[in-house]
Amino acid sequence: MTLELVVNGRRFREPVEPHVTLLHFLRDKAGATDVKYGCGEGVCGACTVLLDGVAVNACSVLAVQAEGARVETVAGLGENGSLHPLQQELVERGAVQCGFCTPGVVLGSLEAVRLGLAGDRPTIRRSLAGNLCRCTGYGKIVDAVEAYRDRQGHAS
Amino acid sequence: MIPRPFDYERPGSVEEAVAVLAAAGGRDAKLIAGGQSLVPMLSLGLARPDVLVDLSRVELDGIEALGGRVRVGATTCHRTLELDPEVRSLLPLAAEAARHVGNPRVRNRGTFGGSLAHADPAAELPVVALAHGGEIVAHGPGGARRIPLGEFFLGYLETALAPDEVLVAAELERLPEGSGVGFHEEAQRADDFALACAAAVVKPDGRARVVVGGVGDRPLRFDGAPGELAAAVESAVEPEEDAFVSAAFRRRLAGVCARRALAQAREDAAA
Numbered sequence A: 001m002t003l004e005l006v007v008n009g010r011r012f013r014e015p016v017e018p019h020v021t022l023l024h025f026l027r028d029k030a031g032a033t034d035v036k037y038g039c040g041e042g043v044c045g046a047c048t049v050l051l052d053g054v055a056v057n058a059c060s061v062l063a064v065q066a067e068g069a070r071v072e073t074v075a076g077l078g079e080n081g082s083l084h085p086l087q088q089e090l091v092e093r094g095a096v097q098c099g100f101c102t103p104g105v106v107l108g109s110l111e112a113v114r115l116g117l118a119g120d121r122p123t124i125r126r127s128l129a130g131n132l133c134r135c136t137g138y139g140k141i142v143d144a145v146e147a148y149r150d151r152q153g154h155a156s
Numbered sequence B: 001m002i003p004r005p006f007d008y009e010r011p012g013s014v015e016e017a018v019a020v021l022a023a024a025g026g027r028d029a030k031l032i033a034g035g036q037s038l039v040p041m042l043s044l045g046l047a048r049p050d051v052l053v054d055l056s057r058v059e060l061d062g063i064e065a066l067g068g069r070v071r072v073g074a075t076t077c078h079r080t081l082e083l084d085p086e087v088r089s090l091l092p093l094a095a096e097a098a099r100h101v102g103n104p105r106v107r108n109r110g111t112f113g114g115s116l117a118h119a120d121p122a123a124e125l126p127v128v129a130l131a132h133g134g135e136i137v138a139h140g141p142g143g144a145r146r147i148p149l150g151e152f153f154l155g156y157l158e159t160a161l162a163p164d165e166v167l168v169a170a171e172l173e174r175l176p177e178g179s180g181v182g183f184h185e186e187a188q189r190a191d192d193f194a195l196a197c198a199a200a201v202v203k204p205d206g207r208a209r210v211v212v213g214g215v216g217d218r219p220l221r222f223d224g225a226p227g228e229l230a231a232a233v234e235s236a237v238e239p240e241e242d243a244f245v246s247a248a249f250r251r252r253l254a255g256v257c258a259r260r261a262l263a264q265a266r267e268d269a270a271a
Helices: A022-028 A085-092 A102-114 A123-128 A140-155 B014-021 B038-043 B079-085 B085-090 B092-098 B103-111 B113-118 B124-132 B225-237 B247-270
Strands: A002-007 A009-014 A048-051 A054-058 A070-072 B007-009 B029-032 B050-053 B063-066 B071-074 B134-140 B145-149 B151-157 B165-174 B180-187 B193-201 B208-213 B220-224
Touching: A022 A048, A022 B225, A048 A102, A054 A102, A054 B103, A070 A123, A070 B071, A085 A102, A085 A123, A085 A140, A085 B014, A085 B038, A102 A123, A102 B063, A102 B103, B014 B029, B014 B050, B014 B134, B029 B038, B063 B085, B063 B220, B071 B113, B079 B085, B079 B092, B079 B103, B079 B113, B085 B092, B085 B145, B092 B124, B113 B124, B124 B180, B124 B193, B124 B208, B134 B225, B180 B247, B193 B247, B220 B225, B225 B247
Parallel strands: A002 A070, B007 B050, B029 B050
Antiparallel strands: A002 A009, A048 A054, A048 A070, B063 B071, B071 B165, B134 B145, B134 B165, B180 B193, B193 B208, B208 B220
């Protein structure tokens, strides 16, 4: 069948088989290799994307289920080649090492801050459940999310 | 892994979905809503349906108070249960338990009806549904059928739904005014599958109910005096050992979860 969807503002109209996941579609057909293939079973969060504005694991959605949707990946975040403020905080605080989990951490944490689910460190840690990092651990990631949340607070 | 190929249907209504299921004949047709259990199972080769019937174009979400019951539409997502202020007042136990389902991304897509129909014995929401009691509303070729929640969960991943029926809603009994609720779960990692979990309700007449999950082939319900229930749970359950914990540890954990959920429910009732 033919799948129509928008990825980071770009419209795709591609034939797709029903058993292909959104993750494979994005990486193989839409060139969105910033969406990482980690566990493939909804546990690690590396493949997080925003599907119509809502964070989901792209490995756990069939591409055909995203018919007509607007998908945003981490590559769609920055403007004119600059990093998003949360990405900047992650870099500055040493919260990125191999970087494989980072796209999921960024998109998941942006949602947590937007929903007001990043009020304190324990809450931020809970919001990171399902984002597995095997390099830096979570301390510096939590620092970065906290700093970003505070920056947002000052901005608004 | 990439799932094995299957045929795919995206009906626009419950009637169409039922017709697709009925037309499947001997082929294995499976309904998909949020897909948060099913898509990983497809990728792992644990589910190999011939036909997948996608409910994403069928509007079944929403929560509605109906006198003594609350109707939860099948495709209401866990995140709504967790975060919606109306749910917190109508179904505080569901709100409390939904926080423990999967992780935030799973909760954004996973659905209440999907969790009930999947009937994973370690899942939180079947435990909540059984704690409330009420009925499952299913549509099949003969129209609507109501299945009491006490008769719905039959075993591991097994329910009273017929292969050509679609679960459209659960109508949960409202708890009496002044009831307290609690939910406790023990898992190996935050938001991992429950090793054991328990929902507790303490009613104003002093009676209590506990439902435990993860310690049998389906959620198990216990009614009695609040002070006696945790011990009753611990002596009644017969969990099996698995790759993670022994049967004895799991039995103990069931008692611990029941005790802590009951303590929370008593505190909630007093508040």
